[in-house]
Amino acid sequence: NAGVTQTPKFRVLKTGQSMTLLCAQDMNHEYMYWYRQDPGMGLRLIHYSVGEGTTAKGEVPDGYNVSRLKKQNFLLGLESAAPSQTSVYFCASTGSWNYQPQHFGDGTRLSIL
């Protein structure tokens, strides 16, 4: 059982480049989330989805876009990368009923030069 899988694991970009981070879960979860983790700041929610075809903004959505075309996948896009987006990105998923823990991937380490 793979759980939550994130690809790629590492990436280096130049300022202005674009890229897409992929998150896939095999637990049939309705809800999925993208976070960024910066030193000393814990995790901050970027965007989330409560079902296939739906997305919503989190705490720090600027500079990012997301899509949830299939229930098992949640994509995070950076259209024009900036050095401030250097971070570790985590994807998580959970069920739609109350009192559910989130299941996390191992992260994507992204550096923008």
Add this chain to the structure above:
Amino acid sequence: SQQGEEDPQALSIQEGENATMNCSYKTSINNLQWYRQNSGRGLVHLILIRSNEREKHSGRLRVTLDTSKKSSSLLITASRAADTASYFCATDASYGGATNKLIFGTGTLLAVQP
């Protein structure tokens, strides 16, 4: 902004000792959760406590919740070197599973010396 603040930021203890971490939050919650993060890995769920619960146990873990003070504590008893990790509290203020969104604290880095 972060919902939770954790105290201490870092904690170093000897194997066999107990470790206590505290979390404070700002708004009313549906539940509070604790997660562990080993270096270079994703977060792993440890325990969830509902807003109407005051204490919960899971193995060597004990969590308390005081909603009047908007605070929680995580106690790890008889610590082991393998418990070395960062620990985060996270609050869910959503109603009845509507979003299950979490707001994370800044974490406590625990080092257990063998």
